[in-house]
Every structure is written in structure tokens, then in C-alpha cells.
Amino acid sequence: MSADAREDLGYVRDVVRRAERRAMPRAILWVWAAISVAGFAIIDVAPERAGLYWLVAGVAGFLLSAWIGARRARAIGQESEETGRRHMLHWAGMGVAIFLLSFGAEGWGSTPEASSHAILLMVALSYWLAGVHMVPALKWMGVVAAAVYVAVALLEGFPYPWTAAGIVIAMGLVVASLAGGTAGDES
Amino acid sequence: MTKARRPRAGEVREPLSRIDRLLEHRVRLAIAVLLSRWDRLSFSRLRELTGETDGSLGAHMRRMEETGYVSVDKEFRDRKPVTWYALAPAGRRALDAHLRALEDLIGPG
Numbered sequence: 001m002s003a004d005a006r007e008d009l010g011y012v013r014d015v016v017r018r019a020e021r022r023a024m025p026r027a028i029l030w031v032w033a034a035i036s037v038a039g040f041a042i043i044d045v046a047p048e049r050a051g052l053y054w055l056v057a058g059v060a061g062f063l064l065s066a067w068i069g070a071r072r073a074r075a076i077g078q079e080s081e082e083t084g085r086r087h088m089l090h091w092a093g094m095g096v097a098i099f100l101l102s103f104g105a106e107g108w109g110s111t112p113e114a115s116s117h118a119i120l121l122m123v124a125l126s127y128w129l130a131g132v133h134m135v136p137a138l139k140w141m142g143v144v145a146a147a148v149y150v151a152v153a154l155l156e157g158f159p160y161p162w163t164a165a166g167i168v169i170a171m172g173l174v175v176a177s178l179a180g181g182t183a184g185d186e187s
Numbered sequence: 188m189t190k191a192r193r194p195r196a197g198e199v200r201e202p203l204s205r206i207d208r209l210l211e212h213r214v215r216l217a218i219a220v221l222l223s224r225w226d227r228l229s230f231s232r233l234r235e236l237t238g239e240t241d242g243s244l245g246a247h248m249r250r251m252e253e254t255g256y257v258s259v260d261k262e263f264r265d266r267k268p269v270t271w272y273a274l275a276p277a278g279r280r281a282l283d284a285h286l287r288a289l290e291d292l293i294g295p296g
Contacts, residue, residue: 008213077229
């Protein structure tokens with residue numbers, strides 16, 4: 001291959017890499033930070049309402065995130081139905097798995113506490129996989145959520161473990177938004 | 188160690204004849220590759236990604252549009268015109284053929 005051809009293909013590769021630089025709109029991460037703070041705290045203060053809260057807030061957050069994502073794609077001028085679909089399938093898959101777990105938990109004799117632990121681990125895994133396959137900054141959110149899972153299991157007797165967990169996860173999301181998110185009109 | 192075999196003239200000429208003249212230019216090739224991976228990109232996004240000037244990118248896009256490789260869609264956002272480009276079926280076919288010719292040219296050796 002001639003030097004010119006190599007240089008040309010290198011240029012094409014660089015252009016595609018620039019376009020592929022994946023990030024998530026900050027607003028989506030902030031939405032989930034807010035949902036998480038309230039959603040985890042509710043497990044401590046009104047556990048009987050946690051399921052309903054997550055069902056409503058989860059669906060609303062999902063729809064809002066999809067809207068923000070589509071708006072951002074339009075704003076930066078780079079639209080891909082396939083990318084949108086991949087994100088939706090990933091997070092919808094997590095949502096359905098959490099719903100099924102909560103739904104079946106009583107039947108298996110699982111306590112709300114044990115179900116919450118399992119859900120937290122599932123959330124950690126979802127963030128990790130989203131980081132590996134879609135938005136690199138979310139890998140660290142997977143690590144944070146997994147660390148919170150371990151901490152909640154170890155910190156028995158701590159007065160408000162789930163509230164603390166929600167705050168740490170929300171902080172992780174805010175840090176991820178500052179480290180790897182985009183404001184909206186930038187890429 | 189075996190020495191790489193020098194390709195015969197015919198082996199080079201055949202894939203060379205399949206190289207798409209329009210996509211030979213690196214900016215147009217990059218644009219076609221981008222449009223094959225994303226549904227549509229705006230003019231300003233393409234300018235940002237390719238690093239071309241308005242005039243130069245406009246000329247490339249016009250050529251690709253005239254050849255039927257890209258389709259154009261114009262709309263207004265916040266009262267500002269936005270031009271969107273998508274890869275047309277002819278452009279996708281041309282890109283596939285061009286990339287296959289490049290692969291054959293580079294070859295396993």
C-alpha cells in the first residue's frame with residue numbers, strides 16, 4: 001500500500017473515530033441521579049411504596065431519557081436509529097428484569113431487603129455492560145454500584161443504608177456526567 | 188522467512204478498475220463511510236468531523252448528490268436551516284464495491 005493510500009485510510013479512520021466518541025447527555029444522568037436519591041431513600045422510609053415508585057419513576061425516567069437522547073442526536077446532527085434502539089433495548093431489558101424480580105420475589109419467599117440487594121447488583125451489572133458496549137464512562141458507575149452493593153451488605157445496623165446507597169449512586173452519576181457526559185449541543 | 192510475492196500486473200489492474208472514482212477522494216470516502224454507519228448527518232456535523240471548510244465540503248456534497256450517492260433533506264431548527272444527508276442506495280452499493288476493491292488491492296499479502 002502506498003504512503004498516500006495509507007494516509008487516506010488513516011484520515012477516514014480518524015473521522016469515524018471522532019464520530020464514534022460516545023457519550024451520554026448529562027441531563028439523562030442527572031435525571032437518574034434524582035430518581036435514584038428518592039428511590040433508594042424510599043426503601044428506608046416507606047418500603048411498601050418502593051415498588052410503585054420505581055415502576056412509575058422508572059418508566060417516566062426511561063421515556064424522558066429516550067426523548068433527551070433523540071433530542072441530543074438531532075442537536076449535534078448525527079442520528080442513528082440503530083444506536084437509539086440498542087440503548088432502549090439495553091435499559092428496557094434491565095427494567096423488565098427488575099420488574100420480574102420484584103414481581104416474583106414474594107412468591108419465592110424472598111424478603112424486600114433481599115430483592116433490593118439483588119436489584120442493586122443487577123443495576124451494577126447493567127451499568128457495567130452499558131459502559132463496556134455503549135458509553136465508556138458508565139463502566140465506573142458499574143463499579144460504584146457494585147461497591148455500594150457490597151457496602152450495603154456489610155453495613156448491617158447502619159441507620160439508613162439505602163438512603164446512603166442512593167446518595168453514593170447519585171454522586172457517581174453526577175461525576176460520570178461531568179467526566180463523560182455531554183451538555184447537549186456538543187459531542 | 189518467505190518473501191512476499193509481488194502481485195502480477197493483471198492482479199492489480201482488475202481491482203483498480205473497480206475503484207470508484209468519486210470515492211477515491213478521502214473526504215468523500217470518509218463521508219460515505221460515516222453515512223453508512225449513521226442514518227443521517229447534518230452539514231455542520233460533517234464539517235466538524237471532516238475538518239473541511241464550508242466551501243470545500245459543499246463542493247464534495249454537491250458532487251455526491253449529483254451522482255445520486257446521497258439524499259438531502261432540508262429543515263429549519265430554531266429558524267436556522269439545517270441540511271441533513273443520508274446515504275442513498277446507489278451510494279451504499281458504490282461504497283460496498285469500492286471497499287471490496289480496496290480490500291482486493293491491499294490483498295492478504
